[in-house]
Amino acid sequence: MRRLLTGCFVTLLLLLNTLVLFGPLMVFAVLKLLAPGRYRDYASWAVMWIAETWAEIDKLILARCIPTQWDIRGGSDLRRDTSYLVISNHQSWVDIPALIQALNRRTPFFKFFLKKELIWVPFLGLAWWALDYPFMKRYTKAFLARHPELAGQDLKITRQACELFKRQPVTVVNYLEGTRFTEAKRTQQASPFARLLKPKAGGVAFVLAAMGEQLDAVLDVTVVYPQAKIPGFWDLISGAVPKVIIDIHTRELDPALWQGDYENDPAFRQSVQNWVNQLWTEKDARIEQLRAEHQI
16 A cells, blocks of 8 residues: 555656646747747756756656665766767666666756657657657668669767757667566577677667667666565655666777678678677676676
8 A cells, every 4th residue: 555655646746747847848849949049058058957857857756755775876977968889778667767767967958869750740750850769761671672862861860869969968768678678588589698689680680770870878878676576666766666777887889880781791791790799798797797796
């Protein structure tokens, strides 16, 4: 009963925070859409400040209402005036609050690449656009086989969407596994990793090709839940998650990772895949080390 009441109360507070701040965000989003020149930049700054404030208030709500300890390791060198690519393992919806705890107002507000069609989602599409989320256009191999004249256009469109980030720092988040980890999915994939699914190098190769020159470093983030069961979001807000470990390792980005054609150059594709697999091998070992600390 106590957890039920806690979960309901925290849900109410998070919802109120969202409802109160979503209105002003929409106002500045519309102003950004209509305003000329530098006034558009002011509106963009206001939208970003509202989003970061929303995240900070969410952090405060969780800090006051639930007993979860956020054990953030590393990241002492994080800055708000540089651009990062965040690569993280993915197990639960709790991963998002974990990233907010570790990165909000310590790095530029983080963004996800979104499918171009999502810009038409009512209200949210405008909010994502105002927050400068990159909308990407991806053509399938089957589509390109029928329309070879469009080869390379998806990357060109995405690069144009990322032009803004040449003028402002950004944190781009990429989940290489493409879906949340479960033991059943790991078995189905025959993943060679003990605590991870197979990484998909194509997605990160696309991000690097689109904006590699604008990124200064990789934040290799490892999220570990030191308990037998991976928690869900309700577990978090009801106070059933005692501790979350967020381990941050800053890595340099090799320019060679985006100076090639991933789709058509087998040697370059293999080099990117080798880099991703090495990252994942080290991350898998790091997860085992962190779990061993808690004898899981």
